[in-house]
Amino acid sequence: MPKTKKDKCKQTNSINQVRYGCALGALHSVTAIPGAMPITHCGPGCVDKQYMSLAFYNGYQGGGYAGGAVTPSSNLQEKDVVFGGAKHLDQLIAASLKIMEADLFVVLNGCIPEIVGDDIGAVVARYQKKGVPIVSAETGGFKGNNFTGHEIVTEAIIEQYVDKFAPDKTTKKKGLINVWAELPFQNTFWRGDLAELKRILEGAGWQVNILFGYGSAGVKEWLTIPNAEFNLVVGPWLGLKTAKLLEKKYNQPYLHLPILPIGAKQVGDFLRSIAAFAKENEVKTEAFIKREEKEYYYYLEYFTDFYAEYWWGLPASYAVASDATYNLALNKFLVNQLGLIPAKQIITDNTPEKYREAIREEYKHLADDVAAEVEFIEDGYLVTQTIKQGEYGHKPPIIFGTTWERDITKELNGHIVEVSYPVSYDVVINKTYIGYRGALTLLEKIFTTAISKSA
Amino acid sequence: MPKKINLDMASVEPREQRLGTIIAWDGNSEELHEQSAYELRGQKERGKKGCGGNCRLCELSGPFTQGAVCSEQMVECQAGNVRDAVLIQHSPIGCGGGQVEYNAIYRNGLAMRGYKVENIRIINTNLKESDMVFGAADKLRRSIDDAWERYKPQAIFVASSCATGIIGEDIESITDEKEAELGIPVVPLACEGFRSKHWSTGFDATQHGILRQIVRRNPQKKQEDLVNVINLWGSDVFTPLLKNLNLRVNYVVDLASVEELAQMSEAAATVGFCYTLSSYLATALEQHFGVPEVKAPMPYGFAGTDAWLRELARVTHREALVEPFIQAEHERVKPRVEELKKKLQGVKGFVATGSAYAHGLIQVMRELGIEVDGSLTFHHDPVYDSGDTKEDSLGYLNQHYGKVSNFHVSNRQQYQLYAFLQQVKPDFLLIRHNGLAPLASRLGIPAAPLGDEHIAVGYDGMINLGETILEILAHKKFHDDIRKHVKLPYKQWWLKQKDAYILAKHPELIDDDAAEEYSTEERVEVGAHA
Numbered sequence: 001m002p003k004t005k006k007d008k009c010k011q012t013n014s015i016n017q018v019r020y021g022c023a024l025g026a027l028h029s030v031t032a033i034p035g036a037m038p039i040t041h042c043g044p045g046c047v048d049k050q051y052m053s054l055a056f057y058n059g060y061q062g063g064g065y066a067g068g069a070v071t072p073s074s075n076l077q078e079k080d081v082v083f084g085g086a087k088h089l090d091q092l093i094a095a096s097l098k099i100m101e102a103d104l105f106v107v108l109n110g111c112i113p114e115i116v117g118d119d120i121g122a123v124v125a126r127y128q129k130k131g132v133p134i135v136s137a138e139t140g141g142f143k144g145n146n147f148t149g150h151e152i153v154t155e156a157i158i159e160q161y162v163d164k165f166a167p168d169k170t171t172k173k174k175g176l177i178n179v180w181a182e183l184p185f186q187n188t189f190w191r192g193d194l195a196e197l198k199r200i201l202e203g204a205g206w207q208v209n210i211l212f213g214y215g216s217a218g219v220k221e222w223l224t225i226p227n228a229e230f231n232l233v234v235g236p237w238l239g240l241k242t243a244k245l246l247e248k249k250y251n252q253p254y255l256h257l258p259i260l261p262i263g264a265k266q267v268g269d270f271l272r273s274i275a276a277f278a279k280e281n282e283v284k285t286e287a288f289i290k291r292e293e294k295e296y297y298y299y300l301e302y303f304t305d306f307y308a309e310y311w312w313g314l315p316a317s318y319a320v321a322s323d324a325t326y327n328l329a330l331n332k333f334l335v336n337q338l339g340l341i342p343a344k345q346i347i348t349d350n351t352p353e354k355y356r357e358a359i360r361e362e363y364k365h366l367a368d369d370v371a372a373e374v375e376f377i378e379d380g381y382l383v384t385q386t387i388k389q390g391e392y393g394h395k396p397p398i399i400f401g402t403t404w405e406r407d408i409t410k411e412l413n414g415h416i417v418e419v420s421y422p423v424s425y426d427v428v429i430n431k432t433y434i435g436y437r438g439a440l441t442l443l444e445k446i447f448t449t450a451i452s453k454s455a
Numbered sequence: 456m457p458k459k460i461n462l463d464m465a466s467v468e469p470r471e472q473r474l475g476t477i478i479a480w481d482g483n484s485e486e487l488h489e490q491s492a493y494e495l496r497g498q499k500e501r502g503k504k505g506c507g508g509n510c511r512l513c514e515l516s517g518p519f520t521q522g523a524v525c526s527e528q529m530v531e532c533q534a535g536n537v538r539d540a541v542l543i544q545h546s547p548i549g550c551g552g553g554q555v556e557y558n559a560i561y562r563n564g565l566a567m568r569g570y571k572v573e574n575i576r577i578i579n580t581n582l583k584e585s586d587m588v589f590g591a592a593d594k595l596r597r598s599i600d601d602a603w604e605r606y607k608p609q610a611i612f613v614a615s616s617c618a619t620g621i622i623g624e625d626i627e628s629i630t631d632e633k634e635a636e637l638g639i640p641v642v643p644l645a646c647e648g649f650r651s652k653h654w655s656t657g658f659d660a661t662q663h664g665i666l667r668q669i670v671r672r673n674p675q676k677k678q679e680d681l682v683n684v685i686n687l688w689g690s691d692v693f694t695p696l697l698k699n700l701n702l703r704v705n706y707v708v709d710l711a712s713v714e715e716l717a718q719m720s721e722a723a724a725t726v727g728f729c730y731t732l733s734s735y736l737a738t739a740l741e742q743h744f745g746v747p748e749v750k751a752p753m754p755y756g757f758a759g760t761d762a763w764l765r766e767l768a769r770v771t772h773r774e775a776l777v778e779p780f781i782q783a784e785h786e787r788v789k790p791r792v793e794e795l796k797k798k799l800q801g802v803k804g805f806v807a808t809g810s811a812y813a814h815g816l817i818q819v820m821r822e823l824g825i826e827v828d829g830s831l832t833f834h835h836d837p838v839y840d841s842g843d844t845k846e847d848s849l850g851y852l853n854q855h856y857g858k859v860s861n862f863h864v865s866n867r868q869q870y871q872l873y874a875f876l877q878q879v880k881p882d883f884l885l886i887r888h889n890g891l892a893p894l895a896s897r898l899g900i901p902a903a904p905l906g907d908e909h910i911a912v913g914y915d916g917m918i919n920l921g922e923t924i925l926e927i928l929a930h931k932k933f934h935d936d937i938r939k940h941v942k943l944p945y946k947q948w949w950l951k952q953k954d955a956y957i958l959a960k961h962p963e964l965i966d967d968d969a970a971e972e973y974s975t976e977e978r979v980e981v982g983a984h985a
Contacts, residue, residue, distance in 0.1 A: 004593050004594055004596075004597040012597050012598070012601055013580055013581050013594045013597055013598065014578045014579070014580065014581065014597065014598045014601040014602075015548060015551055015578065015579040015580075015581045016576070016577070016578050016579075016605075017554060017558075017574065018548065018551040018552065018554050018555065018579065020548070021548075021549065021552055022547060022548045022549025022551075022552070023549075024549055025549065025552065033982070034982030035980055035981050035982015036982065037944065040522065043525055043617045043648035043649055044522070044523040044524065044525045044648050044649070044652075044654070045523070045524055045525025045526075045527060045528050045550075045553075045648045045654070046522070046525075046549060046648075047521075047522025048522050048523065048524050048525075048528070048889075048890070049525075049528065049549065049550065049552035049553050049556070050549065050552050051522070052552070052553075052555070052556040052889065053552035053553070053554075053555035053556055054552070056556070056889065057555050057556050057558075057559045058555065062893070063893060065942070065944050065981075065982075066944055068889070068890060068893055069521055069522060069867060069869045069889065069890025069891065069893065069894075070521065070869060070944050071521060071522050072519065072520070072521055072522075073520060073521055073522035073523070074520065075520050075522065075523045076617075076648075076649050077649050077652055078649055078650060080649065081617075081620075081621055081649050091518040091965070092518065092519065092520070094518065094965045094966075094969070094970070095517075095518040095519035095958060095965050096519065097969035097970055097972075097973075098519075098946070098948065098949070098964070098965050098968070098969040099519055099870060099945060099946055099948075099949045100944055100945065100946065101944055101945060101946045101981050102944070102981060102982070103980050103981055103982050110549070110617075111547055111549070111616075111617055111618045112617050112618075112621065112649060114587075115587055115618060115621050115622065116621065127970055130970045130971065130973070131973050132970050132973045133973060140547075140584075141547040141548065141549030141550075141618075142547035142548075142582050142583050142584050142586070142587060142618060143584060145548060218980060218982030219980065219982055220980060381578075381601075381605055403555075403558065403559075404558075404574055406574075407573050407574050421555075422555040422558075424555065424558070424559045
């Protein structure tokens with residue numbers, strides 16, 4: 001037998017059914033910033049693969065202004081491997097500045113330049129000296145996944161662009177916060193989710209740098225990052241590294257709330273925690289919660305008839321196989337709002353080891369009387385095996401997962417709600433599953449799926 | 456000795472070396488044909504004198520490119536789609552992104568052909584930074600074992616990657632070792648993205664591995680009514696077509712079983728729908744396994760389909776059956792084609808697909824009376840592997856359907872498509888591969904994405920394609936609307952250029968002006984919505 005080891009979850013190095021992109025996939029964190037354009041220094045298929053998987057066959061989100069087949073790429077060839085590709089990159093950057101219209105360029109490399117040793121930082125520095133808004137990010141694909149890549153890209157923009165171009169880096173603006181939450185494009189619903197997140201935060205009195213998506217003022221919003229009163233990290237771990245960097249760099253404290261809020265209970269806790277942390281906006285927060293809950297429970301009251309007396313059986317137990325952020329968020333909502341029974345919880349984003357214990361703790365008190373175990377598995381084959389072992393009682397479960405879970409869901413005669421990359425059987429435009437409004441959409445989705453069996 | 460495809464080497468010889476493939480060129484289709492010198496090159500392919508290595512087709516090469524496609528992706532969409540095999544990607548995780556796309560394709564393909572829909576079986580070895588230093592032979596061994604334990608496949612394919620190519624992983628010795636141990640073919644496929652400038656080499660890489668390790672050598676029996684049809688996942692149009700000649704279809708490579716691949720050597724003939732895809736496999740089956748390749752124009756339009764059927768009938772000794780069938784088909788289809796011609800009168804189309812496939816589609820469009828004065832192909836093969844002029848698809852298009860005045864070779868470069876479309880202003884596009892239709896849409900031009908590659912094949916193909924075009928012309932309302940509400944990511948300077956290849960011809964236009972602009976000018980931000 002080969003000398004490779006299996007981990008606690010029997011994982012080898014093998015990855016069946018991928019559930020994240022590579023570090024270069026974070027080119028999508030660039031295209032998510034209005035006005036920013038990636039320039040990629042990589043093999044000929046790298047951009048297409050990351051785009052087609054993260055942004056096309058994942059909710060059909062699309063490439064938009066700077067993604068898809070728009071993104072400049074050096075499409076490296078044998079000669080670049082043999083002689084080095086730095087000159088090729090230099091030409092590509094010069095040509096991109098001539099042809100492409102953008103407020104910020106982010107140069108990302110793939111595996112090839114990383115292995116052959118192209119110094120992309122040196123090439124980019126030449127343009128930076130001339131005042132071009134351009135940064136370099138070393139995102140060689142073997143360095144990690146697109147979550148890692150996202151942090152590399154974010155920090156590159158802060159260090160090389162924000163720090164240089166921000167007109168004022170010392171003034172702190174009361175009530176202004178930077179929000180670090182979902183990973184754009186990887187999370188299929190990020191656009192709608194970030195819009196709802198911004199809406200509820202603004203409703204509670206905050207001024208919000210949401211930084212990605214339609215609600216962001218684009219590159220110029222990034223220049224106000226240093227002026228925020230504090231950073232808000234929403235989710236179990238992504239963004240913590242960036243928040244710590246900003247704490248050191250701009251003397252900004254940060255608040256970490258591991259639970260992305262879904263539904264009235266979670267949103268209420270979420271907004272109150274922020275107000276308490278900053279000792280600010282307490283009154284506005286309470287007024288907003290009151291207003292929103294009135295609306296939320298108006299709809300939920302009508303939903304009650306269905307949930308209380310639908311004759312033909314509704315699912316009682318569930319499994320979630322997703323990234324950490326959605327996994328924890330869904331579990332909180334399903335347990336506390338609906339009273340569903342957690343059977344199998346699998347986090348698939350290769351959460352860094354140092355954050356795992358804290359996440360396990362969260363699952364130990366999903367509610368006062370409900371605890372669950374969570375497993376960290378990236379290999380899709382083992383995800384399937386694990387879901388198969390779940391105890392779901394006498395009724396078929398709901399599986400919250402990815403397109404990869406369609407086969408096992410059929411085998412279990414269950415119901416599938418695709419919530420995590422890849423979502424190849426849902427067309428997503430601005431749908432959200434979070435906050436007040438998203439929670440109601442999620443209820444519609446879950447139960448439409450569940451009752452459709454007889455359709 | 457005629458020049459034969461070399462199956463002794465573990466790695467396939469890239470297209471540019473075998474065929475002189477290019478990825479950028481501009482002119483008209485007759486000039487391209489003349490410069491390609493198919494016949495002269497073909498003589499070289501057949502080992503006669505020919506032009507040797509000297510008849511280079513001039514290729515344009517500029518400083519700007521947008522993300523293209525790689526050979527490994529084509530391996531995923533072929534070897535990854537074999538129903539009872541497993542494909543291993545020996546690569547960092549990024550290459551694994553393809554699993555998502557090719558799973559979507561595989562599931563749709565299975566559904567289209569009536570097979571049980573299930574997930575694609577591709578395993579990534581997930582190489583890390585330290586593997587780049589120390590190598591990852593054990594990880595590959597482990598993943599091969601995982602593939603075996605999990606799926607008990609009939610064959611295991613191992614695709615290389617840019618990373619393993621550069622660090623010099625010896626994949627072949629591991630696949631040899633595992634093949635002996637497991638007793639099934641374990642097939643290395645050399646498909647590093649940087650190794651060939653065009654992704655179609657990935658087709659050849661897959662076919663090369665199948666020819667070397669899966670196709671049955673010295674078969675005990677011949678199946679005189681079996682025809683290998685080299686295709687992708689397209690709908691089953693060949694079964695009804697070939698039934699009229701008492702022939703059965705053996706679809707390869709996609710959605711085939713390993714046994715169906717193995718029996719290719721028992722077939723009476725091999726055909727394809729596109730020489731770009733079928734050239735290598737069909738030629739090698741003839742040269743190394745004695746299965747004749749049907750060398751004819753591709754089955755598009757009346758003339759192409761007639762000629763293709765006649766040649767297939769000749770090779771399989773079914774001449775008596777073919778003429779009545781052709782006549783009946785003409786009578787059946789012609790009235791429908793005439794109706795479509797009326798509806799499509801005055802409509803102008805533009806093709807943007809792979810090379811030989813584009814030639815076929817233009818034929819069908821011209822049968823339907825659609826004007827085509829501009830098109831692009833992602834690459835151009837000046838000759839195909841057999842070297843036989845009967846496969847000269849561009850020559851056939853020019854000769855029987857007339858030239859295309861604005862003919863471009865452009866490897867999925869969206870920024871160039873803008874200039875092409877301004878020049879000829881088509882009403883619609885036919886496309887394969889993603890990336891170009893989104894731009895056309897933003898210019899108000901609908902595109903028909905031909906996900907089912909068989910849509911235009913044969914007599915019914917004319918009707919199918921005509922109806923598809925009418926459907927997408929109706930979509931124009933959407934595209935016209937979106938056109939008014941989006942901003943293109945290209946600078947005015949570029950949008951004003953008439954020549955899409957200007958930067959290849961005048962690289963001096965790229966000076967540092969553009970860089971200076973950022974420090975001197977008050978720029979209007981492009982990205983601010985809020």
